[in-house]
Amino acid sequence: MTQEIYDTNNIFAKILKGEVFCEKIYEDSFVLAFNDVNPQALHHVLIIPKGAYMNLKDFSEKALDKEVVAFYKAIGKIADKLGVTDKGFRVVSNHGKDGGQEVSHFHIHFLAGEQLGKKLV
Numbered sequence: 001m002t003q004e005i006y007d008t009n010n011i012f013a014k015i016l017k018g019e020v021f022c023e024k025i026y027e028d029s030f031v032l033a034f035n036d037v038n039p040q041a042l043h044h045v046l047i048i049p050k051g052a053y054m055n056l057k058d059f060s061e062k063a064l065d066k067e068v069v070a071f072y073k074a075i076g077k078i079a080d081k082l083g084v085t086d087k088g089f090r091v092v093s094n095h096g097k098d099g100g101q102e103v104s105h106f107h108i109h110f111l112a113g114e115q116l117g118k119k120l121v
């Protein structure tokens with residue numbers, strides 16, 4: 001089995017370092033959320049941990065409890081901030097090649113603001 005290594009130069013790492021611009025939606029000590037550059041819905045926000053985790057499995061296995069808690073709490077805070085809590089939203093995480101993951105820094109897609117189709121992101 002090949003052991004993947006986190007690429008410190010991936011695009012989300014660069015956003016976290018402030019080297020690449022993002023439209024910030026939410027930030028706390030452990031989490032950053034910003035608009036997707038290629039939106040698939042009226043609201044399309046990427047929520048990422050500030051820690052260097054490659055994907056959902058990596059995050060769930062290695063992140064500290066306080067990082068995991070902050071990450072999941074951020075979802076509800078973003079829904080409230082965007083005013084979509086009542087109308088609804090969708091969260092999706094692509095994992096690995098078959099999952100269609102392009103950026104190897106764990107993230108979830110937060111989609112809202114319109115009636116969503118069956119398949120998105």
Ligand code: DGP
Pocket residue numbers: 011020022023034035036037038046093094100101102103104
């Ligand atoms: P995924 O396929 O799940 O790895 O999704 C990666 C998402 O990242 C994709 O929807 C497009 C988005 N993305 C890629 N590069 C950038 C960037 O430089 N800025 C922003 N805001 N989003 C990006």
